[in-house]
Amino acid sequence: MDRQHSRPLTRQLAIVMCAWLATVAGTDSASAATGLVGAEAPDFVLKSVDGENLRLSEYRGDIVLVSFWVTWCGDCRAQLTELNDWHGTYEAAGLRLLAVALDRELSDVRNTATLLGLEFPVTHDAGLEVRQRYSVNEMPTAVLIDRDGVVREVFEGFRRAHGQAMLDRVRDLLRE
Amino acid sequence: MYEIFELIFSGRQRRVATIAVLLIVALAGRAQAQTPAAAAVPDFDGDAQPVAALGGGAEGFRSLDADIQDMKQQLLELNRDLFLLEEELLFPANTQVAVFVSMDVGDFFDLDSVQITLDDKDVSNYLYTAREVDALIRGGVHQIFLGNLRAGEHELVAIFTGAGPHERDYRRGATLTFEKGIGPKYIELVISDRQQALQPEFIVREWE
Known part of the structure; x- marks a missing residue:
């Protein structure tokens, strides 16, 4: 009898624990950069490699x-190559791509940009001030900004499969 | 539903299965909440309500549009008043110092950046984009610094960088020692062309 009564109580406890765990896990995985979503994108001016x-x-x-990257990061280079493919297709539709390199040496950035054949502007954040303003902790980090200058999405990390999801969000914004 | 569940699983298995199902539901709910923009996209495939059903048809919309425009105008005016009020409070006339940059012609100098030092303290380092330089050449004046200084003697150093004649890197400084009185002080940094020497010229002058 006691055992039967304690069963629903255990179930309820398990439900509460699971809900709490899911919430806590979700909060921890969100980085500082994603906190910018919905806010106005911090303005910056940077010198391009040109x-x-x-x-x-x-x-x-x-x-x-805006794609934050470093030259030694393979995922960053993969993302930039993907973005370079989009540049020709979506530039006329109103998509502007901007790469912000966080390396120390400008020559490294210039060489990698040339090697990848990037056709969109590549800038150099030598003082890491822009990185701080966007609270970038993961490489690469791509920040999608709408026509009103509001951050709509932050993509952290990159795998080939993520490219399609990013492109879908870009297309959604271009349609708005 | 739970009876079927009990038939399939029992004891420890059931508890593990319950936790797994709840975790999946919680994570699925979270994933859905992370894509609000996709859900916010209006449906134009026929489920949308007719415009007239929203009230009053075209006339109603025109009136609503006029109201919105009025509110926008009021908001802009309020924003301007707030800006002026903020400036008056933050930079009162008795301590206010403003530095402006202007350009005359600019054939011999392609401006890249201006760095301002006031009494050995860096107060501004501004990078100019091509559009901003174009605006300066067209007669625009840029307020590069606005701050507060106590009355007395002060020294301003402006360092201009850019490309000089024959696309050469060019870096030039200009200084001004000025007396700050009880009124606001306005200083202009003028970049102009010296035609005789075929060189740029940098002038720092006080506005009377």
Whole structure:
């Protein structure tokens, strides 16, 4: 009899524990960069590897995808190659791509950009100020910004399979 | 439903299965919540309500649009007043110092950045984009620094970097020692062309 009464109680306890675990696990996996979603993208100006100064706010009115990367990261290079394929297709539709390299040496960044044949602007955040402003902890991190300058999505890490999900979100924004 | 569940599993197995199912449900719910934008996309395939059903048809919409435009205008005016009020509070006239950059012609100098030092303290380091340089050449004036200084003598150093004649890297400094009185102080950094020497010229001057 006691055993029968204790069974629903155990079940309820298990439910509460599971719900709590799921919430806690979800909170821990969210990084600081994802906290920017829904907020205005912090403005910055950086020098590109071509010597041109680029200011994020000047892209207002277009969809902007900012990719934070470093030259020694294989996933970063894979993401940049994927983005390079999108550049030709979606530039006319209003997609602007901006790569922000966090390496110490500009020459490394320039060499890698040349090696990958990147056709979109590659900038160098030598002082890591932009990285701090966007609280980037993972490589690569891509920040998707809408036409009003609001951060709509933050993609952390990259695998080939993630490319399609990213592209779907970009297409959604281009349709808005 | 639970009876079927009890038939299939028993004892320890059932408890493990219950926890697994709950975890899957919780994670699925979370994954769905992470894609709000996809859910917010309006459905244009025929499920949308007719426009007229929302109230008053085209006339109603025109009136609503006018109201929205009025509110937008009021909001812009309020924002402007707040900005002026904030500036007056943060930078009162008796301590206010503002530094502006302007450009005249600019054939001999392609501006890249301007660094301002006030009394040996870096107060501004501004990188100019091509569009900003174009705006300066068209007659625009850029407020590069706005701050507070106590009354007395102060020294301003401005360092200009960019490309000079023949695309050469160019870095030039200009200084000004000025007396800050009780009124606001406005300083202009002028970049102009010296035609005779075919060189750029950097002038620092106070606005009267």
